[in-house]
Amino acid sequence: MQENSQLSVLVIDPNPGMRSNLQNMLNGAGINKIEYAVNSGTAIRQLTRRAYDIVLCEYDLGSGDGQDGQQLLEDLRHHRLISPWAIFIMLTSEAVYGKVIGAAELAPTDYVLKPFTAETLGARVARALERRAVFLPTYQLVAQGNVREAIRSAAAAGIAHPRHALEFARLRADLHVSIKEHGEAEEIYRKVLDYKPLGWAGLGLARAQFAQGRVEDARETLQVLVAANPRLMAGYDLLARCHEALGNQAQAQKILEEAVAISPHMVRRLRKLGEVALEAGDTAAAEKSFKQVVSKARYSEFRDPEDHVRLVKALVKRGDLAGASGVVRDLERSMKASPELDACVAVSNAALHDAAGNRTAAVADLQGAVSAVRAGSGLSTSLKLGLVRACLDHRLDQGAQDVMMAVVNDADSGITSEHALTLFAQAGRRDLADGVQQQLKAQAQILLGVADEKRNMGDVRGAVQTLLEALHMAPSNLQVTIAVAGGVLRQINELGWDHPLGELCYAQLEKIRAIDAQHPRLGPLETEYQAMRRKYGIS
The missing domain is CATH 1.25.40.10 (Tetratricopeptide repeat domain)
Structure with a gap:
């Protein structure tokens, strides 16, 4: 009991009766540092402010946007709001457990099936704490940036704790991936699969193959994996990326549509579906996806004003200028606090003015967007590259060069000077390519x-x-x-x-x-x- 008194817990549950019951159970286990969140939004805000030792999360959050506890966990992991050693326990019914256990790439520390007793919850918490103690030395090495030593630690711990051997194998593979040792990671995934056909290992193998440029191998691995695990959602995402890399946009769109039909509330997947559909020329599907993204993200802590820009572009391509104007007005009203607002509004209005044949107004808006980028606006790489192309179309040479330089100077953009030169050359502007090359x-x-x-x-x-x-x-x-x-x-x-x-x-x-x-x-x-x-x- 005494050792539990220092533990901090966040309970995420919309039901006040259940929150009260959990408080009593935790108090009985000697845990008194308890805070509460009633939905995913309040949980994210609290986890942004501080860390907790344990998170107890109800699977059915009753969110207006349809987000459940599993999707909240994936958001928390994606945005690194909880540490790898944080204990995240999902509270769920047996019927739901059967659906989510095979679909979750980012699994919770544990599931507790309802109804449960204080003894059951206490035992699961104790087991999770015991597990954390086993993994903590390795995680601490990772936190210190000593990945090579962490890999050795995980290998030794897997032998010393055979009960957790598969988890340590997964951790070792993930660590190899983090330092781009995809061949070593692939070897680990294959050994795991030889022992047991686990979904995460199959997905890891496909990712390693993809990272090594073996896209066709990854596609074949994923087709088998998804057929055997039809609810392993991350498998669909990577399979779509494979088809994209192979130049098959229509097939990538089809795969993502299948995934959205199974799990319709993941905003990142809907956004990707819209982008792929727009690239494939299916503007109706793109409009539908981007409308869902804007709607579902309205109350999210991770709202992105560029979602409005993407919807505007889809509507403009469909010829719905009135609808696109409405989206811009909604962007201005609802995203006032975003530092990217001015740039996003300018890019959106430029697309509208272009579609209406008002090139003078379009040029003025593009110049405004370029000024925002020069001032350090955190626009995405894809939007900046779109801005470069628009500047080239309107002979805004200096603007195109300045934005491209901002992209290349951003090491996280993935765009090198060679990509920049190719883009300018494709636009028939080798003179600008030479200018960028000299600056770089x-x-x-x-x-x-x-x-x-x-x-x-x-x-x-x-x-x-x-x-x-x-x-x-x-x-x-x-x-x-x-x-x-x-x-x-x-x-x-x-x-x-x-x-x-x-x-x-x-x-x-x-x-x-x-x-x-x-x-x-x-x-x-x-x-x-x-x-x-x-x-x-x-x-």
């Missing part, structure tokens, strides 16, 4: 100088991070490539072998060889690379 080359040169300063101050890790920023801006620049290879080798020499950095170094050496096989720095760098492998016993 100049920025990369500045970063090389910053990296030198950090190295001279003894900050080898910081120097490498700066070099990676330069590489993102100028991936084909020989000077940058050589600097990255040398910087990585210095960090490895001083701080120890790091597998992803070792692979990165090897890739840069291959790039140098492809650009200039006779370069005088290539031989010494290769010699140093092999020496580091021998030093740390890398086979």
